[in-house]
Amino acid sequence: MFRLTSGHRPGIAVATGLTLAASALGLAQPLVAKHVVDSSVRGEVLWPFLLLLSGLFVAEAAAGATGRFLLDRMGEDVIRMVRHGLVSRLLRLEMREADRRRRGDLVSRVTADTTLLRDVVSQALVDLLTGCLVSAGALLLMLWLDPLLLLLVVVTVALAAVVVSTLLKGMRAASEQMQSSVGTIAAELERALGALPVVRVYRAEEREARRIGERVDSAHRSGVRAAKLAAVMSSAVELAVQGSFLLVLVVGGMRVGSGGADSLGDLVAFLLYASYLVMPLSSVFRAIGLIQRGAGAYLRIDEALALPQEPAQEPGPALPGTPPATPRSPAHALELTDIRFAYVPDRPVLRGATFTVPHHGLVALVGRSGAGKSTLFSLIARLYDPDAGSIRFDGRPATALTRRQCRAGIALVDQNTHVLEGTLRENITYAVPDATDDDILRVVRLTRLEHVVRRLPGGLDGRLGDQGGTLSAGERQRVALARALLARPRLLLLDEHTSHLDAVNETALTRTLSDVTRDCAVLVIAHRLSTVRHADRIVVLEDGRTVASGRHDRLLATSAAYRELAATHVLHGRVPENGER
Template sequence: MADIAWDEEDPFEEQRDDVEDPMARLFSVYGRPNLGSMVVGIVASIAARLLDLVPPIMLGVAIDAIFGEQVFSLWLVPEAWIPADETAQFWLVIGLIAGAFVLAAAFHWLRNWGFNAFAQNIQHSVRTDTYDAMQRLEMGFFADKQTGELMSVLSNDVNQLEQFLNEGLNSVFRLGVMVVGIGGVLLYYNWQLALIALLPVPLIAGFTYVFIRVIQPKYARVRSAVGTVNSRLENNLGGIEVIKSSNTEGYESDRVEEVSTEYLDANWSAIGTRIKFFPGLRLLSGIGFVVTFLVGGLWVFTGAAPGPLSGELTVGTFVVFILFTQRFIWPMAQFGQIVNMYQRAHASAERIFGLMDEPDRLAVDPDAEPLAVEEGAVEYDDVTFAYEGEAPVVEGIDFAVPGGETLALVGPTGAGKSTVLKLLLRLYDVDSGSIRIDGQDIRNVTLRSLRQSIAYVGQETFLFHGTVRENITYGTFDADEEAVIEAAKAAEAHEFITNLPDGYETMVGERGVKLSGGQRQRVSIARAVLKDPAILVLDEATSDVDTETEMLIQRSLDRLTADRTTFAIAHRLSTIKDADRIVVLEDGRIAERGSHGELLEAGGLYAHLWGVQAGEIEGLPEEFIRRAAKRRAQTETGDD
């Protein structure tokens, strides 16, 4: 498998490059409000680990005092409190060791509670803030990103943070206390032998530094590959009906295998580095243990300090050194695991903050006033718009719609009709010109008030997983039962809803899969009716219904649009022939405008489109057919 071109494959490469110190930002922004639980975890961790040092120390004291005839003494314990009888001393040691275990268990529980609370609260805040920032971006951002890639950030990357904030930080303080505490005890007992035991530390530090430099870019590649896999799986599961009906299961399996292999290669590259690092750490740490055991053992056996060393080493002290050196080695080896978790979290934090910092291309005026709709008059003034880095989709759009009238947008596929209406909702911002509602530039009013005044029924009907009622009341959550039923009746949906197994409480399934296309569209129309907007936008609102249902819906829409400004797009020209005015678009520009009768009389593009739908193909001019073929070719190659 060829190496992945990561600069091209990673959809968040540009965002990651702009993020500085993501882990410092994580702790300063999200760690500070949860500092209390972290302090509890740190204090409990220190106490637990210090108590863990008590049993080996007591064992050394017991060996030297009870069995080796040394003076029985304990740190921080007055001599008057120490019994003179050896049996009593033995039971005192047993009691102190047992007490240390009990207290350590309590502090271990408190430590785990503190770090888990710290990690879970941060994970929750980061996920919700990232989602909130993402959903406020303009639609152009989502056109460039696949759903699986975004899900990877919100799910996998956020979970990577939780692992480090819980297990990683927990281990940092736990191992820190062990290393410092054990190092201090060893230096106290015998500083010369302690220096020998600590010899591997500089080597381990250098080895870890090299590991960090090598593994960091590899983990960034792994996180990107996870997003690619998620995107492919999400895309395929969403299109499973097309896959099955096209008999392309084998083809799609190959495509999933391809992206999975790319993830496998990236992950194995990181694993290869990691599995070399940890045994190397253990080897360096083991060298310290072997040398300590060798020097200390000779010291005890011979009774004299070997080489340049001096002084006495008791059996009890040697036992403490052996036990503590082993405990010291294991934390040093575990330090590599902490570095590993940190690097994974760092790569994930870059992607999270990169997404969170994505600039919104919609200019938001902090002093914007709510939109005040009186008549609902809409005016497009020389509007031009292009998707980023592409040629203009619409150019020089100029028309006015008096309040309460209906304007229909007509034109061939790819003419820019839907884009014109999405600009009204500020799903995108115009590049030049302006759009005004009752004289107010929509860029100077709050987005919330603008979209609250407009109901949009798109050609791609989307229903949320939930009940029919929940989908109708979406956006108008406080609607009562009577209003919901009236809205459903207006959309010619009430009858089929009452025939469903649970009526309005019937679950529609993911994306409304349990309903037919026409049923989904009528539920969507009912949602718009319930909103009772000042302006209604119908973008192919009856494209998924049969002729009879379309007639019924059209009758209801006629009543609905009677007193409100309405924009309608329809390929079936019969549904918009009674519009107050019709604007015909071609190649992003206005080609014609007028009433149905005026446009037929003019004999232009609208008249030709009407002729196509009327079956009068023989009378169409060759120029119209040639341009239609050209437009189709551009649409199929993605040029328009």
């Protein structure tokens, strides 16, 4: 907590000073009340003391309100900084780390956990400090007024402190479990809502509700346990304070009656200090409990801030088998040499993929599901780094470039066809936010999105809904392609870009790609003969290796692997007869 507030300590000092000033003004009030009582008994003038008492009330309220506002604002500033750091870290996570984390749980750390942490930062720390100081001040004044009565108060409060200390560990554990369960609820709900059509079609609403309900029940149990411990702690403190107040009232009253105390005013002042001790002591114990609950949230936030992220600027390390980092003549837009990669150790996905993509050429990548085609795209886009082998862009090794430099010349249309919540214009211009209307309309025509523009209320500025819910699968695919083409990349990666298109749109898109190759290189993962037959070269992947490459007619004649792909309809479409080759 001290580290989190490092940039806000002057503001904390001012707020703490105001809070202490308000507390000091409050501590002065019983002394003034003592003089009011004693003056009343002696028949002296009361209005100066009453006026002073009113002024102390007003000054205490003003100082306290100002201090509280400064603390709340500081808490919001700190949490804004933490949230910025979390968002920046999560958007730059290494892909391996992002793959194994649940998105809903990560979102919960940015929202629910930071909200709890804000209360700790803005309230608990200062309450703990000021509560301790004010309690110490009240105890000193009570010692000055009557040491014997103070002893009774200290004994009862000490008993409450023993009870509280035994509850803190359990409260922290319950809070950590509750925060973790809340994160799991968010993750499970995100999972179900992300596949809502599947849930509906297979009538799994009750099953998913039970699944999420188990997490809700777990959070409830942890919350109830924390509430039970907090209630016991609060009751212990309240009983201690009230018990000490009653003891002081009974014993002090008996001593005043027997002449053992200095005056009735002393007893009134002591009772006021005993009652004033309630708030600072309560704030101290409440702050301790809040810090224990916030510790669980802070641990989750700290864990997220420590997750590994992609290096921002530095080029990656050279890999085993990588040639020297001297640029070659850029004869190829992309060159892969003996690429090897595994998501999990000892379970390789790629075992030696080697091929090139020439400038202004269309290369199709084919193979069975699981052959490593999409993984190759992830490596080319530098979402992962290969375990061995080399990737070169325009003759320059990827390891000699930063990820941003590698990606600057790449556009990707993956098989998930991500469409973001927002307008059609925002989705198309995602890579080029300052694109002109002429450029936007050019890619709209190229990808045959005119009817979508006409259909949407607002045209290009019409909203597409979450994950493009107002579009068909084929329309989402064309929006993703328009986004890629607008970026004018040197290398265009297309992963099953025609899987949701009808024959008319597929034919038009094939013609578009022929035009695109005049400006850039195109590497496409294809499952349709209509796509690969027009490719300048076809690369066949089998078990993570490139086993053949060439044009369609040559591969049908020379490659058994390619013929098998066509014959088993892994490549969809009519296989040409021998006479048509």
